[in-house]
Amino acid sequence: MNAQQKIKNKTKKNLHICVGLDTDINKIPGFLLSMENPVLEFNKIIIENTKDIAAAYKINFAFYEKDGAEGFRNIEKTMELIPQDVLTIADAKRGDIGNTAKMYAESVFNYFNFDAVTVNPYMGYDSVEPFLEFTGKITFVLGLTSNKSADNFEMKKLDSGKFLYQEVLGKISEWNSARNCGVVFGATKLEQLSEDLKMMENLYALLPGVGAQGGSLSEIVKLFNSRKYNKFLINISRSLIYAGNSENFGEVTRKRLSGYNDIVSNILS
Amino acid sequence: MNAQQKIKNKTKKNLHICVGLDTDINKIPGFLLSMENPVLEFNKIIIENTKDIAAAYKINFAFYEKDGAEGFRNIEKTMELIPQDVLTIADAKRGDIGNTAKMYAESVFNYFNFDAVTVNPYMGYDSVEPFLEFTGKITFVLGLTSNKSADNFEMKKLDSGKFLYQEVLGKISEWNSARNCGVVFGATKLEQLSEDLKMMENLYALLPGVGAQGGSLSEIVKLFNSRKYNKFLINISRSLIYAGNSENFGEVTRKRLSGYNDIVSNILS
Numbered sequence: 001m002n003a004q005q006k007i008k009n010k011t012k013k014n015l016h017i018c019v020g021l022d023t024d025i026n027k028i029p030g031f032l033l034s035m036e037n038p039v040l041e042f043n044k045i046i047i048e049n050t051k052d053i054a055a056a057y058k059i060n061f062a063f064y065e066k067d068g069a070e071g072f073r074n075i076e077k078t079m080e081l082i083p084q085d086v087l088t089i090a091d092a093k094r095g096d097i098g099n100t101a102k103m104y105a106e107s108v109f110n111y112f113n114f115d116a117v118t119v120n121p122y123m124g125y126d127s128v129e130p131f132l133e134f135t136g137k138i139t140f141v142l143g144l145t146s147n148k149s150a151d152n153f154e155m156k157k158l159d160s161g162k163f164l165y166q167e168v169l170g171k172i173s174e175w176n177s178a179r180n181c182g183v184v185f186g187a188t189k190l191e192q193l194s195e196d197l198k199m200m201e202n203l204y205a206l207l208p209g210v211g212a213q214g215g216s217l218s219e220i221v222k223l224f225n226s227r228k229y230n231k232f233l234i235n236i237s238r239s240l241i242y243a244g245n246s247e248n249f250g251e252v253t254r255k256r257l258s259g260y261n262d263i264v265s266n267i268l269s
Numbered sequence: 270m271n272a273q274q275k276i277k278n279k280t281k282k283n284l285h286i287c288v289g290l291d292t293d294i295n296k297i298p299g300f301l302l303s304m305e306n307p308v309l310e311f312n313k314i315i316i317e318n319t320k321d322i323a324a325a326y327k328i329n330f331a332f333y334e335k336d337g338a339e340g341f342r343n344i345e346k347t348m349e350l351i352p353q354d355v356l357t358i359a360d361a362k363r364g365d366i367g368n369t370a371k372m373y374a375e376s377v378f379n380y381f382n383f384d385a386v387t388v389n390p391y392m393g394y395d396s397v398e399p400f401l402e403f404t405g406k407i408t409f410v411l412g413l414t415s416n417k418s419a420d421n422f423e424m425k426k427l428d429s430g431k432f433l434y435q436e437v438l439g440k441i442s443e444w445n446s447a448r449n450c451g452v453v454f455g456a457t458k459l460e461q462l463s464e465d466l467k468m469m470e471n472l473y474a475l476l477p478g479v480g481a482q483g484g485s486l487s488e489i490v491k492l493f494n495s496r497k498y499n500k501f502l503i504n505i506s507r508s509l510i511y512a513g514n515s516e517n518f519g520e521v522t523r524k525r526l527s528g529y530n531d532i533v534s535n536i537l538s
Contacts, residue, residue: 022369024372060365060369060372062363062365062369062370062372062373062376063369063372065341065372065373065376065380066372066373066375066376066379066380067380068341068342068344068345068376068380068381069338069339069341069342069345070338071341071376072334072337072338072340072341073337073338075337076337076338093363093364093365093389094331094362095362095389096329096331096362097414097415097416097482098416099291100291100329100331100332101331102331103293103329103331103332103334103335104331104334104335106335107331107334107335107337107340110335111334111335111336111337112337120362120364120389120391121391121421121422122389122390122391122411122414122422122423123411123414123416123418123419123421123422123423124416124417124418124419124420124421124422124423125418125421126416126417126418127416127418142391142392145366145391145392146366147366147367147392147393147395147396148393148395149392149393149394149395149396150392150393151393152390152392152393152394152440153390153391153392153393153433153436153437153440154391154392154393156427156433156436157427157428158425158426158427158428159426159427159428159430161428164422164425164433167422167425168422171421171422213366
C-alpha cells in the first residue's frame with residue numbers, strides 16, 4: 001500500500017492525529033530505565049496502545065541521533081513495531097545538493113522504509129527532487145513552521161509582495177505532478193493557515209504545534225472542515241506520549257489520543 | 270584545542286583545503302570491495318595520506334545515513350582516525366525547532382564530537398541557537414549554496430532590496446557574539462561572493478563547489494587574499510578523494526591535495 005492510500009484509509013475514518021515519537025530518555029516513566037532498551041520499550045508500549053487509532057507515526061530523528069548508531073538502530077526497531085497500514089513519517093528535515101539529497105532519500109525511503117519524510121526547501125528544487133522521485137511516498141516540505149523565529153526568514157516579505165513561505169507553497173504545488181507533495185504548516189499559525197489554505201489544495205498537510213507549543217486542535221480541524229479539505233495530519237508529540245508517567249502510561253496515552261480523535265470526529269461528522 | 274584554534278593553526282600554514290569524505294561505495298576503488306568494511310578502509314587510506322596537509326575533514330552525513338546504523342558507526346570510526354589537531358565538520362545541514370535542534374547539537378557535538386557543523390537557516394534563530402551554545406565549536410549556516418536551484422529561494426529578492434541569502438548573512442553576523450559562526454557559500458557563486466564578502470568579515474567561510482561542481486580554486490583564493498581575509502576553508506570532495514582508482518589511490522589523492530595546496534600557497538605568499 002502506498003503512502004497516499006494509507007492516509008486515505010485513515011482519514012476516511014476521521015483519523016487525523018499523528019503520534020510524534022519524540023522519545024526522550026529524560027522524560028519517559030522511571031520504571032522503564034532499568035530495562036535493556038528503555039527508549040524502544042517506551043515506543044513499543046505507545047505503539048501497542050495506539051496503533052489502531054493513530055493516523056500516522058512521526059519519528060523525530062534528532063531524538064535518536066543523539067545516541068548515534070544505537071539511536072539509528074532504535075529507529076529501525078521502532079519501524080518494525082508499526083503496522084504496515086499506518087503511515088510512518090521520517091521527521092528529518094533534510095536538504096542538500098542533488099547527489100547528496102539522493103543519498104538522504106535512499107536512507108529514509110529505502111533503508112528505513114518510511115512512507116513519508118520532511119525536507120527543508122532553502123536550497124530549492126534540486127534538493128527536493130530526489131525525494132519526489134519516490135512517487136508512492138510523500139515528501140512534506142517545510143512551509144511556515146510553528147516556532148517563534150519563523151519570523152526571521154519564512155515570514156520575510158519578498159519584492160513580489162508575498163512572504164517567503166508563500167513563495168515556497170507556490171513552488172511545492174508546481175513540484176506536485178505526481179501528487180506526492182505535502183507541506184509542513186505550524187498549527188500555531190492559524191491566521192496564516194486560514195489565508196493560505198487555498199494554495200494547499202492538492203498538497204498533503206502536516207501540522208505540528210498542537211499541545212506543548214500552543215496550537216488549538218479544534219480550531220485547526222474546524223478550518224479544514226469549513227474548506228472541505230481532508231488531506232491533513234495533525235502531529236501531537238509531548239502532550240500525547242508523556243500524558244502518563246506510571247506503569248499504565250500506554251493506556252493514559254491511548255485515552256488521550258482517543259479524546260483527541262473524538263474532538264476531530266465531532267467536528268468532521 | 271577548540272575549533273577556532275584548529276582553523277587558526279592550519280590557515281597560518283596556508284592550509285585551506287577541507288577534504289570532503291563523501292564516500293560512496295559505488296565510486297571507491299574496486300579492490301576495496303572484498304574487505305570487511307570498504308567505506309571505512311577507504312576513509313582510513315585517504316586520511317592517512319592527507320592528515321598532515323589537510324586543513325579539515327568534512328563528513329557528509331547523507332553518504333553514511335544511507336546505510337543506517339552501520340553508516341553512523343562508520344562516522345564514529347572515521348572520527349577516531351582523524352588527528353586531534355585537524356578540524357572535523359559534520360556536514361549534516363540540520364535545522365528544527367529549539368528542543369529538537371538541541372538534540373541535533375548534542376548528536377554532532379557531544380556524541381560524535383565534531384568541531385563544526387553545517388545548519389540550515391530556514392526556520393530562523395531558535396533552530397540555530399542550540400548549536401551556538403557550544404562556543405568552542407563552529408556552526409556554519411547555509412548562506413548561498415553552490416547548486417543551480419539556489420535561485421528558487423536563496424536568490425529571491427526581499428522587499429528591502431536584499432536577496433534572502435544576504436538577509437541570512439546579516440543575521441549570522443548578529444548571532445556571532447561568541448565568534449563561533451560561519452557561513453556556507455558556494456564557490457560557484459564568485460560574483461556574489463565578491464559582492465558580499467564584506468558582510469562576512471567576522472565569520473568563518475566554508476566554500477564547497479570547487480572541482481566536480483565547477484568552482485575555481487584560484488579565483489576564490491585570489492578574492493579572499495585581495496581582501497586580506499583568511500578564515501576560509503575550501504571543501505573539495507569528489508575530485509580529490511576519487512582522483513585515483515587503483516591500489517595507490519591514497520598517494521594520488523595526496524599528490525592532488527598537495528597540488529591544490531601549492532595553488533593556494535602561491536597566491537597567499
